[in-house]
Amino acid sequence: MDPLDRLAEPGLDLLRRVDALLAAGVPEGHRVWPLLRRMQVLPGDAVRGFLDLHPTPLASAGHAVRRLVRGYDDVSATLTDPVLWAGPAATAYGQERAALLHHLDDGPESLVGRLESTAGYADALADWVEGSRLALARTLADVLRSAEAVAVVAATAAGPPRRIEPVGPGVADAAEIAARVLAVLSVAYDGVETLLRQWAPSLAESTWRPTVSGRPRYDQPTRVGW
Template identity: 75%
Template sequence: MDALDRLAEPGLDLLGRVDTLLASGVPETHRLWPLLRRMQVLPGDAVRGFLELHPAPLATAGHAVRRLVRGYDDAGATLADPVAWSGPAASAYDEARGALLRHLDEGPESLVGRLESTAGYADALADWVEGSRLALARALADVLRSAEAVTVLAATRPGVDADPAGVLAAAEIAVRVLSVLGVAYDGAETLLRQWGPSLAETTWRDRPVNAPRYGGTTRIGR
């Protein structure tokens, strides 16, 4: 359990009240509107959804992907073993074997390169989730002890009608929370742009250089 988990219950209670007040109408000139249009979600629902994101599964996925590299290393070692034969068939095999070795593990576009990139992306996402949860926890801690929170609680007591002061206080809290989440989502989009090219599907890059010759002599052994 991290700081965001500990603040979830009081934070969601406050933001539920904020969402209720926002529904009664926010002045059109308020700075909240650009954030609402961009995020397309009220702060309570936004935080509720973000609470489902945790770094541990992503870090675990990165470790699991890296373990797959060992299998490719074993396949590469098998392909690299010298073969005691010669002739046209042996030459064709050596050419195909070299191409397969390059496809398995030579450069970022190889299968191993893509696995390492996938693991790196999972690690980067885990770091993003951890940092974003901490930033959101700080924002919730700030709004929970703010004067606006007191106003929102007073404005949402049973039997009390929403008033302009309560709506404006709710809007200010919403701005603080949605601004932090907006920065978090910007970070996620930046990660995708950075890692996207190295996560693309790898394709077979090599083509046979020499056409196979038939009718030659194949010799087994040295």
């Protein structure tokens, strides 16, 4: 359990009250408006969705992908074993074997390279989730002890409001809390979009690159063992 998990219950209770006040209207020109338009969600729903993100499954996925590399290493070692034969068939086989080795483990565009990139991407996402959860936890801790939180609780103490003017009690305070929460989530989502752009080229499909040699010849003997 991390700090965000520990703050989830009181934080969601406060944000439920914030959402109820915001549903009645938001003061015109308030800084929360651009954030609401961009996020297309009220802060309570936004935080509830974010609570389901945890770094551990992503980090575990990265470790699992890296374990697959050992299997490719074994195959590559088998393909590099010397073969005691010579002739056109041996030459054709050698060319295909070299192409397969190149495809398996030769640079970032090989299968192993893509596996390592996938594992790195999972690690980067895990770090993003961990850092974003910590930033959101800090913001929730700040708003929970703020004067705005006191005003919001007081305005909603009698239950969900039926009709509140945008300038009514607690509305401006709810808008301020919403702005602070949505701002940190907006930064978090900017971060993950940046990660996707950075890693996308390394996560592309590994394309098979066949040999470019001519057709095999059959006018010479093949010698096996010597």
